[in-house]
Amino acid sequence: MSRLRLYLMMFFQYMMYAVWWVPLAAYLTNLEVPGTQKAMILSSMAIGCMASPVIGMIADRYFSGQKVLFVLNILNSILLFFAANTNNPDLLFIILLFTMLFYMPTWGLTSAIAMAHSPSEEFPRIRVFGSVGHVASGVFSLVAVNLLHLDFDGTNLPFYCGAGIGCYCCTGQFNLTRYTSCRKR
Numbered sequence: 001m002s003r004l005r006l007y008l009m010m011f012f013q014y015m016m017y018a019v020w021w022v023p024l025a026a027y028l029t030n031l032e033v034p035g036t037q038k039a040m041i042l043s044s045m046a047i048g049c050m051a052s053p054v055i056g057m058i059a060d061r062y063f064s065g066q067k068v069l070f071v072l073n074i075l076n077s078i079l080l081f082f083a084a085n086t087n088n089p090d091l092l093f094i095i096l097l098f099t100m101l102f103y104m105p106t107w108g109l110t111s112a113i114a115m116a117h118s119p120s121e122e123f124p125r126i127r128v129f130g131s132v133g134h135v136a137s138g139v140f141s142l143v144a145v146n147l148l149h150l151d152f153d154g155t156n157l158p159f160y161c162g163a164g165i166g167c168y169c170c171t172g173q174f175n176l177t178r179y180t181s182c183r184k185r
Contacts, residue, residue, distance in 0.1 A: 003122065005172065006114045007129045012169045013110050015133035016073075017103060019140060020080060020162035021045070026154040028089075037089045041096055048100025055105035060112065069109045070170050075102045077166035084159035 028038045059068040079099040086092050107130075114126045140161070144152040152158065 003118060003126065006118060006126045009110055009169070009172060010114065010126055010130040011133035011136070012165055012172070013073075013106055013133070014130035015137045015140075016076070016162050016165040016169060018134040018137035019165060020083075020158040022137065023141065023153045023158045027156065027158070030154040031087060031089065033089045033092075037093065041089065041093045044093065044097045044100045045104070047097060048102075048104035051101050052104040052108060055101075056108045056112075059105070059109060065109050065113045065116075069106055069113070072102045072106050072109070073166045073169045076106075077163040077170070080159045080163035080166065084156040084163070 025038070025042065028041060033041065055068075055072075059065060076099055079095050079102070083092060083095045083099065086095065110130070111123075111127065115123050118126060141152050141158075144150045144157070150157065
């Protein structure tokens with residue numbers, strides 16, 4: 001498998017998250033979400049992290065990793081689109097809770113796919129592209145604000161960007177070589 005595909009997989013998977021998560025607090029403030037509800041919405045990531053190992057175990061034993069990654073990214077894209085179209089804090093919490101339940105397992109899946117398709121000494125170089133993608137989302141925000149004169153922070157626009165990046169991620173997952181689960185090894 002081309003290492004470039006693995007680099008891009010990591011880059012966009014982590015960019016998809018950071019492009020909407022970082023400006024989320026400003027968006028909630030602009031919606032005038034009360035403190036307790038804001039805390040609940042922002043805690044959705046932690047709840048998603050708790051469910052991540054369960055989904056990872058199921059994916060690793062019974063399904064092809066890239067197919068599970070595809071399904072999770074499609075679900076994330078749909079949910080982020082819905083999140084962009086609601087102003088109700090209760091509904092936003094539910095949508096983002098499910099978004100994080102589906103998103104957080106993708107970090108482990110992308111790592112498993114990268115480790116299965118590259119030598120162990122190459123994995124740190126592949127993984128660093130996830131961090132680069134996270135930073136690139138900040139650069140994207142600066143470009144949107146300064147060069148394109150878009151009101152980005154504190155708006156629902158980051159949700160649309162995350163949904164778009166998620167759809168783009170899905171196109172790349174069909175090009176990944178089949179990841180053999182541990183059940184079939």
